[in-house]
Amino acid sequence: MYPVISIIAVLAAVLLLMAYLLQRHSIIKVKEQLSDTDSLPVQHLHIKLPLPGREMEGLVVGINGQLEERRKEQVLHEAREHAIKEEITNLSHDLRTPLTSLQGYASLLKDPAVPAAERQEYLDIILHKLGVMNNIVESFYELSSMDSGDYPLNRQPIYLYSLLSEVILAFHSDLVQKNIEVTLHLEETVKAILLDEKAMIRIFSNMLQNVLRYGKSRLAISLFTEDGRVKIVFMNDTDQIRGQDVPRLFERTYTSDPSRSNGQLGLGLSIVKQLVEKQGGSLEAGLIDGEFRLVFVFGE
Known part of the structure; x- marks a missing residue:
């Protein structure tokens, strides 16, 4: 009877050891995959389960859920970053255009040979360009206030x-x-x-x-x-x-x-x-x- 019990104990120990080794192997493989996520494109952020196992399956599902959230955040961040760059480029263009015009007309006003009527015309153009620039700056400030939530409504x-x-x-x-x-x-x-x-x-x-x-x-x-x-x-x-x-x-x-x-x-x-x-x-x-x-x- 004792030999039978010993054999059963040995088999149980072997099974436990195998389970431990398999679990350890799965953890190592998951760890390796996690180490590679920083170098992978966002669309490839996904952990695969090396070996079946209820505990490891739950862990991997949880990790993949977090990676999916990270992927979404990264996509939104990249889209927003691209939009900001485009906004800055367009803003620079639309401010540079009236600024260049303002410099030209201001130089003309310095010329004493320019008749009074033309001076008034140039001054009106300068004031119009300043109004355009002011409207652009105010609009961007207003949008920035909305984005930050600092735009109370009554x-x-x-x-x-x-x-x-x-x-x-x-x-x-x-x-x-x-x-x-x-x-x-x-x-x-x-x-x-x-x-x-x-x-x-x-x-x-x-x-x-x-x-x-x-x-x-x-x-x-x-x-x-x-x-x-x-x-x-x-x-x-x-x-x-x-x-x-x-x-x-x-x-x-x-x-x-x-x-x-x-x-x-x-x-x-x-x-x-x-x-x-x-x-x-x-x-x-x-x-x-x-x-x-x-x-x-x-x-x-």
Whole structure:
């Protein structure tokens, strides 16, 4: 009987030793794979289980989950880094252009032979260029504040009919000067909704500035309620926005003007979209047969 017990004990010991050696082998292989992860591309960050085993399987699953999160973070980081580089490049370009122009006109002002009328013209151009640069810097600061969360909103009941009418009236002379015919379909009965007044003024102002920059001859603005939600539609004809531009219009530095000759970045619509979404709304853009449309939706 004792020899049998001894044999069983020996076999058990052998099995335990084999299990230990196999477990140790798996741990070593997993460790080797982890050591290689820093040199592997993000898409190859995955640990394989060398040998079957419940404990090791749970460990490997957990590690792979962490590696997947790391992969996602790295992809987002690289995308953001690329976007920042592109923003800096575009910002440098759009600041350099008016700066070069300012230097040229400032040099002309130093020439005593330049007539007074021309001096005034050059001064007006300089002031316009300074306004463009100031708008670019302020827009970037505003976007930076939104990204950092340092952009508080004071939401209170707002009647969009009154607020939208006031902003449109403020831009009336600019629209007339640009020969843009305005058609309004604003429902006075639209209920008050919780919004930030300053943010909404900024949104409407950016929209109208966008029309003045890229619009052609017509602008239609609608305000109404549909399915319990408040909708605002801006629609204008344009020959400066193309179909391929639409998916990128809300990017910070995108502009549909390939030459960027007007010194304007695509910041206006990016700010609009962020302000809308911060207030629980949504914004969609579309272009059909030369008619550019932006649709705002607020409410459940």
